[in-house]
Amino acid sequence: SSDSTSQNEEEESEVVTGGDIRVAMNASPPTLDPHMTTATATSEVSRHIFETLLTLNSNYEVVPMLAESFEQSEDGLTTTFELRQGVTFHNGKEMTSADVVASMESWLIRSGKSESTFSGTTFEAEGDYTVIMNLETPSIGALHTMAAPTQFSAIMPKEIIESAPAQGVDEFIGTGPFEFVEWKQDQYIHLQKFENYQSLDANPDGLAGKREALVDNVYFDVVTDDSTRVAGLTTGQYQVGLWLPRDNYDQLSNTPNVVTSVDLYGPQNLIFNKAEGVFTDPLMRQAINAVLNKDEIMLAAFADEVFYRLDHGLMYQEQLDWYSEAGQEYYNQNDQDLAQQLLQEAGYNGEEIRILTSRDYDHIYNTSVVVQQQLEEAGINASLEVYDWATVVQKRSEPSEYDAFITGFVTVTDPTQIVTLDPSWPGFTDDETIRDLLENIRVSTSQEEAKAYFEELQEYNWSTYLTHIKIGDFSLLTGYRNNVEGINFFEGIVLWNTTVH
Amino acid sequence: MEVTMKDQKLSEIRSSIKKQRRQLFIKRFLANRLAVTGGIIVLITSFFAIFAPFLASYSPYEMEVTSRLVPPSTDHILGTDNFGRDLFARVVYGAQASMGVGISVALITSLLGMVIGLYAAYYKVLDHILMRVCDGLMAFPAILLAIAIMAALGPRLENVIIALSIVYTPYVARVVRSSALVVREQTYVEAMKAQGASTSRIIWFHIAPNTLSPLIIQSTFIFADAIIIEAGLSFLGAGVPAPDPSWGNILFDGKLVIFNAWWMTLFPGLAIILTVLGLNLFGDGLRDLLDPHSKRVKK
Amino acid sequence: MAQQMHERENTLLEIKGLKKFFPVKNPIGITEAFVKAVNDVSFHLVEGETYGLVGESGCGKSTMGRTVLRLIEASEGEVLYKGTDIFQLNSKELRKLRQDLQMVFQDPFSSLNPRKRIGDIIEEPMIIHKLGTKKERIDRVMDILQKVGLQPEQYYRYPHEFSGGQRQRIGLARALVVNPKLIICDEPVSALDVSIQSQIINLLQELQDEYKLTYLFIAHDLSVVRHISDRIGVMYLGKMVEEAPTDKLFSNPLHPYTQALLSAVPHPNPEMKQERVKLRGEIPSPMNPPSGCVFHTRCPFVIDACRKVVPKTKEISEGHFVACHLHD
Amino acid sequence: MSKHLLELNELKTHFQTERGRVTAIDGISLYVDTGEVLAVVGESGCGKSVTAQSILRLFEEGGITTYEGEIAFEGENLLDMSMSKMRRIRGNDISMIFQDPLSSLNPVYTIGNQIVESLVLHQKLSKEKAYEKAIEMLKLTGIPAPEKRVHEYPHELSGGMRQRVMIAMALACQPKLLIADEPTTALDVTIQAQILDLMIELKEEFNMGVMFITHDLGVVAQYCTRVVVMYLGEVVEEAEVTQLFSSPQHPYTKGLMKSIPQLEGDRTKKLHIVEGTVPSLEDVPVGCRFAARCSYADDKCLAERPILESCATNQKVRCWHYRKITEKEGRFNGATNA
Amino acid sequence: MKMYILKRILSLIPVLFIVSIVIFSIIHLTPGDPASIILGEEATEQSRENLREQLGLNLPIYQQYVNWIIGVLQGDLGHSFFMNKSVTAAIFDHIGPTLSLSILSQVTAIIVALPLGIWAAYRRGTLTDQSFMGLSLLGISIPNFILGLFLIILFAVNLQWLPVAGYQPLSAGLWNHLQFLIMPAIALGTMQAALIARMTRSAMLETLNANFIKTARSKGLHEQIVIYKHALKNAFIPILTVIGQTFGMLIAGAAVTETVFNIPGIGQLIINSVERRDYAVIQGTVLMITVSYVLINLVVDLLYGVIDPRVRLIKK
Ligand SMILES: Nc1ncnc2c1ncn2[C@@H]1O[C@H](COP(=O)(O)OP(=O)(O)OP(=O)(O)O)[C@@H](O)[C@H]1O
Ligand SMILES: Nc1ncnc2c1ncn2[C@@H]1O[C@H](COP(=O)(O)OP(=O)(O)OP(=O)(O)O)[C@@H](O)[C@H]1O
Ligand SMILES: [Mg+2]
Ligand SMILES: [Mg+2]
Ligand code: NI
Secondary structure, eight states: OOOOOOSOOOOOOSSOOOOEEEEEESSOOSOSOTTTOOOHHHHHHHTTTOOOSEEEOTTSOEEESSEEEEEEOTTSSEEEEEEOSSOBOTTSOBOOHHHHHHHHHHHHHHTTGGGTTTTTOEEEEOSSSEEEEEOSSOOTTHHHHHHOSSSOOOOOOHHHHHTOOTTOOSSOOOSSSEEEEEEETTTEEEEEEOTTOOOOOSOOBTTBSOOOOOSSEEEEEEOOOHHHHHHHHHHTSOSEEOSOOGGGHHHHHTSTTEEEEEEEEEEEEEEEOOSSSGGGSHHHHHHHHHHOOHHHHHHHHHSSGGGEEOOOOSSOTTOTTTOOOTTGGGTTOOOHHHHHHHHHHHTOOSOOEEEEEOTTSHHHHHHHHHHHHHHHHTTOOEEEEEOOHHHHHHHTTSGGGOSEEEEEOOOOSSGGGOGGGOTTSTTOOOOHHHHHHHHHHHHOSSHHHHHHHHHHHHHHIIIIIOSEEEEEEEEEEEEEETTEESOEESSSEEOTTOEEO | OOOOOTTSOHHHHHHHHHHHHHHHHHHHHHHOHHHHHHHHHHHHHHHHHHTHHHHOSSOSSOOOGGGTTOOSOSSSTTOBOTTSOBHHHHHHHHHHHHHHHHHHHHHHHHHHHHHHHHHHHHOHHHHHHHHHHHHHHHHSOHHHHHHHHHHHHOSOHHHHHHHHHHHHHHHHHHHHHHHHHHHHTSHHHHHHHHTTOOHHHIIIIIIGGGGHHHHHHHHHHHHHHHHHHHHHHHTTTOSSOTTSOOHHHHHHHHHHTTTTOTHHHHHHHHHHHHHHHHHHHHHHHHHHHHOTTOOOOOO | OHHHHHHHHTEEEEEEEEEEEEEEEOTTSOEEEEEEEEEEEEEEEETTOEEEEEOOTTSSHHHHHHHHTTSSOOSEEEEEETTEEGGGOOHHHHHHHTTTEEEEOSOTTTSSOTTSOHHHHHHHHHHHTTOSOHHHHHHHHHHHHHHTTOOGGGTTOOGGGSOHHHHHHHHHHHHHTTOOSEEEEESTTTTSOHHHHHHHHHHHHHHHHHHTOEEEEEOSOHHHHHHHOSEEEEEETTEEEEEEEHHHHHHSOOSHHHHHHHHHSOOSOTTOOOOOOOOOSOOOOTTSOOSSSTTTTTOTTOOHHHHHSOOOEEEEETTEEEEOGGGO | OTTSSEEEEEEEEEEEETTEEEEEEEEEEEEEOTTOEEEEEESTTSSHHHHHHHHTTOSOTTTTEEEEEEEEETTEEGGGSOHHHHHHHBTTTEEEEOSOHHHHSOTTSOHHHHHHHHHHHHSOOOHHHHHHHHHHHHHHTTOSSHHHHTTSOGGGSOHHHHHHHHHHHHHTTOOSEEEEESTTTTSOHHHHHHHHHHHHHHHHHHTOEEEEEOSOHHHHHHHOSEEEEEETTEEEEEEEHHHHHHOOOSHHHHHHHHHSOOSSSOOSSOOOOOOSOOOOGGGOOSSOTTGGGOTTOOHHHHHSOOOOEEEETTEEEOOSSHHHHHHHHOSOOSTTOO | OHHHHHHHHHTHHHHHHHHHHHHHHHHHHSSOOHHHHHHOTTOOHHHHHHHHHHHTTTSOHHHHHHHHHHHHHTTOOOBOTTTSSBHHHHHHHHHHHHHHHHHHHHHHHHHHHHHHHHHHHHTTTSHHHHHHHHHHHHHHHSOHHHHHHHHIIIIIIISOOSOSSOOOOGGGOHHHHHHHHHHHHHHHHHHHHHHHHHHHHHHHHHHHTSHHHHHHHHTTOOHHHIIIIIIHHHHHHHHHHHHHHHHHHHHHOOHHHHHHTTOOSHHHHHHHHHHTTOHHHHHHHHHHHHHHHHHHHHHHHHHHHHHOGGGOOOOO
């Protein structure tokens, strides 16, 4: 897709350092404090500034980052982290165990993790370079969660955490390969190479391994208009365009000097309101599951087959530890007879089904439109209620306001993190079987045991309960100029080890 | 003309003159070629809107996801959209919503604006209050208003109309007020007062008709703007409810694919431009017609 | 005096000490000054007579007419119509009274709504006063149209299709249609040329005879006023400076302003060269009228008293009043 | 031919309107000499203003207005002139005063500015010189404190003063011909007298020809030397002022004279009126234009348009039967009747 | 004069007060809360509740209002939840681009529209007139996001003359500043120009018929002078009114255009703040816009006096 009819006549040397990269992103992050939010915009930017004790490699395996090593006790309740020495923050201060403890405690509280996976967990420092984590109950997902790339457990200086206001820290000092320079609200975020960065020496893989800032400056330009991002990428005003409209795939692939990249983002789901309305009846949910033609939905919503795959798994195919075939036969049934039968059994009488959606996210909107159309065709009285995203978020937590909504999730590292299974989350899953299975997974002592419970859960959910319907996994379209090399995508963009010439 | 009509019955005079008048009215309108063109354009658009079901061979909702974004062809004369729906059907059906929104908003704002503008022009105290309210409304971000209204009343077409009406009414009110202030000073208004006419009679029978021509200009403009803004509002859930088509939301969908599916912006865009053009020409003609003084210079 | 007593019995309208000051506001809304448009004027109208009111442009004649009809609120004074004070009426009583008191406006072009057909314009007062059925009203309109010399087939025309003279007739028809007792004619012929002017004047006189109308005839053209009026009042800068029966006024004008006015009317006979009382200067602003006698700045016979003392109105001979220090 | 300062020869002005082409003035012939005041009188709408403005070609040309005939100014036909040459004549050789002084002065410029404009343009004076001249002109028209007044705006002046400003403006370049279109209609008689005296005075001083449009016959009698009477776009009578008032020939002129209300004599007598109304320009009669309102009209009048013929020295009339009428009615006694 | 201006500015107080109450209630009655936006999609209800508590969003509305208004009276418009700065600073940051853009587009619009409108009026009824007015209708009916994208495709993508989008402050150099503004100014200015041209035409039509135009011509003045000196100045008051109104609208935010061209102006600020329910910013911005509306109107009123001596204020 890239003819090298490059205009700039710089000779190609081995590793070119220096230069700027401008990344056009679609939305302004609500904050740069990764503890605060699950927003992907935040993690995509702040992963360049902050680092975590642990991180994931491309197989979603937990590997150390700021920790030199870590060791888990037999009972799984205590984990000891040995910190790397000589790692300095961007403000010049060396990272010590005090910072780690403060950061981890802050993360637990502010991310809300202290209420689920980590309930009752404490961190304590032992000397300057050792930190001990004590869990109250063993948790299979704990380390994965600590390594997770969204709402990640960034390590920051203690003082900054202590002086942070409610909506997150306001000084962005981390240990990452890039340091924060300036945030012009709604315009750009400027990062620059951190000269004193202490890189690991391992091979880069996923988010793990060697990290080296090879460009002087990184600008994350906030360009909310999709077409403008495409145009700016085409002309080279931006070196990288994130969240590009998938319909422009062919065109961009044929644009000289532009390279396209398709990267997995997460599952697309239809979530039922199980607290009120017709979907309190599992039969109704099953009926809907029988109706939907997922291939069609995904094609309409994601434009091209390269951007989605049909998969029933509540965890990714790539997450080898978890992935299971269980329940597959219930996925993408597209069986209208069965649907009618189920509807009849459920006693459906043409009640209106309100699907909440928003045009703020094309993939969500487009999916909703196709779902609504398919339901209509099946004789179900479905209607779309379109609001701005903030309103949707509010309304979906009020049981009386809707029957279903569609949303995509970011990757989770273990099944207990799947929000639709959480009773307090919109959709209001309230099922004993699920609760018990989740608890079993959580306290499992081995991966095999946990996976067995998870398979049971996935089977149960597809066949009977249907907290939500997973429609498929989808990918994002990213484009970059062909003078950008070494760019990597793993749960978002990775700009270290990237050069521009 | 100069026939002595003394022995003719008055009623006869009446009917004959009325007929003459009507003929002159029509003749004057027809003489205004641009206005006629405008009228025809508006008629055609309305025709499309009303007879959409007979004109479109596809349903505007039927998706054919395998043939997304097909360029115009014999099968889909205007091509298909990003869901593989027939664009012609959507544009034609979209006329219903867009014209509906445009016309209702134009009518409601005209009416409301007229009431506010006229009374503000007539009563000084009211004027201060109403104009301050208008100031406030005009400073208000339309998008916030739309979200609030949608949230309060639900995302329905009527509410789009309400939201847009609230946004535009102050503009109309100001226009009406400013010309009513002039008309109010005319001697014929005083003459009516001298006859003992009540205030509402003076306002509605004597001042109102004389503020029509700026009103017509303003409301044709609002019609155009409402069609376009509706599209913007539908982004906030304040527009025509999905999946119903409107020119505005087709345009917005088309905007995403403007680089590779020109037909999705071109056709609804053309529809808007033509209708607005037609309506403006028609409005101009109407204004000329309502103004007994106007003399159009013909070449 | 006996005659005067007799007149009083038939007094239709009596104006006492009428004042109308228009506040002049600066943009902040604070009144800075007053335009003393009508400043303490008293006179009366006898049933069936024509009272002419003359004076230069801007001296307050129209304001007087409009105040008397309460089209604008007076600042002071009272207007008695058949003994009741118009200014004390509530709006309902007032509306009823308006059937009796009509007005023909100065400007035949702006006093007719350009968007209404003349039939509707003339019918309107009857609708307001709820007179007759629709059919009766139309017949009456056609009737009146003929009476004022227009054709019934012009019923559906718009005002702009008429000449100034014809429009003035329409205005007159509108006033007549409700059978009024008194018509205030505010310069009904000033905008018209002589040939049309004579038509209107004759018409007014005919109608007066037919319907026993009383006119307050406002004008600034003395020859016209002379022709139509029984009595004449002369105004200058908001004040009534002289009042007399027509013949007396013309044969023996007492006030220097009246004299100047009379002498300035160009005589339509080239052989008659006029001796004119020449006035100096411009008309002062009604916002700050001169002290003493308002005319003293332009008066050729000014004496000391004029500058300081406001002259009182005196009856010089029967029915002939003047406010001037020269006649003390 | 060129003995007259201005001579109109069969001047016609046509306007293109919604209802087709109308001929607002249809063959006007008249002349003005240096030093005289020619009055143009006639019913409202008869084309007096159109005639005046046609002389300066003030109507929009290019299809909307068309002129026909000849306007000879000092022997040169203005209608053949290029616009740029025409502009050199406007305001310089021929000046005009309009009816309504308030609307004829530009409200947003000081009166000084407006007077100076033509001085700078035509006399090529410097700004300062022009202002001096403007002040001088204002002083000439009797405006007190002209140095102060030049910097005032029209709305700050009284009606009489505005009209004086118009006069000062018109006379600034000392034109050869002054056209005054109803200059005093809006004013009160005492002020009117002042203005007219001033005009006549200045006429003498500058030795101009004046074309004076009015419908006030009193003004005509007192201030003018010759009169042209117009009716529906044509000249119906032309005479010396004394002649016109003593022996008007055209029935319309006679009617006009009789309609004037008098300042003396019997006032109870009804005013004379000319019956009927003026036909509209869209359906002008073929024959005599006054025929429909004339009691002497016969078939000839209805069919054939009369010509403007000489009936006495310096007097012309456009009527088939003027002799007959005069015989029948006897000597005119309208203007001085009792 | 000073009194007058003072009085006009004082009249702002009740307006601002009413606006503040209305805006406050509407904002807080609109669904959506900043806590959800900050915490993101998958946040739990509990953590949201905590954050709301900490941000003071759980206080009764009237109390929030009182707290806010007390701040406002002390000159503190509040603090943005998202921007980590005061609302005043946020507005200050965004006003620059908006001012540059609105002035540029307004100026362009005026430069284009005035001559067009004047010419159309002068040649009324002709083909020139009709085509100019047709063009202006086109300007009114083309949605400006479409026009904006069209400009981008033409000038930025195909011709590569101008950058696609973005903004550089004036301090980065004049050309740097301007090159980002040219296209948005055209996109915005088209609508303005259309409106101004139409208004100019009708105002000019009226003045061209006025008597003083005839007077000017009768003085032998050149047509150019007659039109540009005598007619235009008189026709300018209604034109000025439209200009004032459209300028007001521009300040209030040309949100769509700003989004397409990625210009961080007030329009974007409002849109973004509404999207993320940044209450303090919305309130502050609305107040700021109200003030600017009133100030623009004041300037327009004062300009009336400059243009037309008849409406000049009483000299003291
Ligand atoms: N509504 C008003 N507000 C302020 N001043 C006014 C108002 N109406 C009239 N005037 C002033 O009052 C004075 C008298 O006006 P009025 O119209 O009564 O004069 P007039 O005698 O009728 O004059 P004309 O002969 O021109 O009609 C004038 O100076 C006028 O400017
Ligand atoms: N520009 C024009 N287009 C069309 N018709 C016109 C135009 N100007 C004047 N007329 C018509 O020409 C006729 C003569 O008008 P003109 O203004 O010369 O009358 P006038 O004698 O000056 O009347 P007045 O005494 O009322 O001023 C009228 O019928 C008028 O309607
Ligand atoms: Mg008056
Ligand atoms: Mg005239
Ligand atoms: Ni008596």
